[in-house]
C-alpha cells in the first residue's frame with residue numbers, strides 16, 4: 001500500500017472514531033462481504049491490537065461467537081501470552097448458533113492458539129427464565145457465571161439484525177416483530193434499532209450489556225457494508241472504552257452518510 005493510502009485510512013479511522021464516539025477505530029482495506037481475505041485481515045489486526053492493548057498479568061477474556069470471532073481466534077498466537085496469563089470464557093450461552101460458531105468453540109480455539117486456559121458454559125439461550133433461575137443455583141454453573149462476570153476484557157462481533165435472527169432460527173413471529181420494531185443490529189444477544197434502543201433481548205444469561213462498562217478493554221470486530229447500520233447503531237450503546245476493528249466496506253458506508 002502506498003503511504004497516501006495508509007494515511008488516508010488512518011485519517012478515516014480517526015474520523016470514524018469521532019463519528020461513533022468510541023475509544024479507537026482501525027480500518028482494514030477491502031469489504032468482508034466480498035472477500036474472505038478481509039475477514040482474515042481483521043483477525044490479524046485484532047491480534048496486533050490485543051498485543052498492544054491487553055494488560056500484562058492475568059486477564060479473563062469473555063468472547064462471543066460468530067464467523068468474525070472464529071477468524072480472530074484463528075489469527076491468535078502464543079505471542080499474546082508472553083507476559084500474560086489468559087483465561088478465555090464464553091460471554092454468553094449458545095444463542096442457537098451452529099456449533100463451530102458458538103462462543104464456547106471460539107473461547108476454546110483462542111485458548112488453544114495462545115496456550116491458555118478456557119472454561120465452557122453449556123446453556124442454550126432459548127431456555128425459559130424459570131430454567132435459567134434453577135440452573136444458576138447449580139454450583140458448577142454459578143462458578144463459571146461468576147468467572148464471566150469477573151472478566152476484565154471482552155471481545156465480540158456485531159451482526160445485522162434480521163440476518164442474525166434467521167441464522168439463529170428464531171421464529172417467524174419474532175422476526176416480524178424485529179422488523180416492525182426496525183431492528184438493525186445485534187450484539188451480545190441484544191437487538192437494537194438505529195437509535196441504539198434495545199428492542200429485544202434473548203433471555204439473560206452470562207454477560208449483560210451493562211456489565212461491559214466495567215471492563216478494562218472491549219474489542220469489537222465487525223466489517224462489511226451490510227453491517228454499516230448495525231455498527232453505527234451499536235456504537236450508541238457501546239461502552240466508551242470500545243475499540244472497533246472494521247473494514248472499508250463498513251467504514252465508507254458510515255462516513256458517506
Ligand code: F6P
Pocket residue numbers: 064065066067068069095097156157158159160164186187188189
Ligand atoms: O451469535 C454471536 C455473534 O457474536 C452475534 O452477537 C453477532 O451479531 C454475530 O455473532 C456476528 O456474526 P458474524 O461474525 O458471523 O457476522
